[in-house]
Every structure is written in C-alpha cells, then in structure tokens.
Amino acid sequence: MFLKDANGDLVQVMDVQELIDPHKDTLHVRYQAGEELGDPVEVKKADLVFPSGEPLPRCWLDPHYRVHF
Numbered sequence: 001m002f003l004k005d006a007n008g009d010l011v012q013v014m015d016v017q018e019l020i021d022p023h024k025d026t027l028h029v030r031y032q033a034g035e036e037l038g039d040p041v042e043v044k045k046a047d048l049v050f051p052s053g054e055p056l057p058r059c060w061l062d063p064h065y066r067v068h069f
Contacts, residue, residue, distance in 0.1 A: 002032070003048045003056075009033065010051070014040055019056075022063040 001013045011029040013019050018027035027045055031038040049055055058065045 002051060003029070004051055004053075005043065006047045011043070011048070012037075019045065020060050022060055022065065 001016055001019070003011055003013060005011055010032040012032055014028040014030065018024055025044060025046070026042045028040045029043055029048075030040055045056060045061055
C-alpha cells in the first residue's frame with residue numbers, strides 16, 4: 001500500500017497490520033524516490049495521508065475512537 005508523507009513524498013507501507021493497529025503510533029515504510037528502493041524507516045502514522053490527500057481513518061490512529069467524552 002502506498003501513502004504520502006507531510007512533504008508529499010510517496011512511501012510504501014511495509015506491514016499493513018502496523019498501519020491499521022490503533023495502538024501503534026509509528027510504522028515502517030520505504031520511500032519511493034528514484035529507481036532504487038530506500039531502506040525501511042520508522043515514521044509517525046499521524047504524518048501520513050492517502051495519495052489523494054485524504055487523511056487516514058481515525059480508527060487507525062486512535063484506540064479510543066468510539067469513546068465520547
């Protein structure tokens with residue numbers, strides 16, 4: 001799966017389970033720049049968006065997304 005970071009750079013998600021787990025604040029991605037794949041790096045999920053610019057679903061970021069205070 002591909003997402004974009006805050007700078008608009010395309011990143012490939014290494015493990016989709018890390019992405020959808022709301023208890024994890026970071027995940028491992030590879031930057032897609034040029035012809036060679038970059039080494040996996042850890043980034044904050046809150047800094048990523050879908051390639052269309054749409055934010056990630058709240059249920060992927062907040063473990064208490066159903067709780068209303």
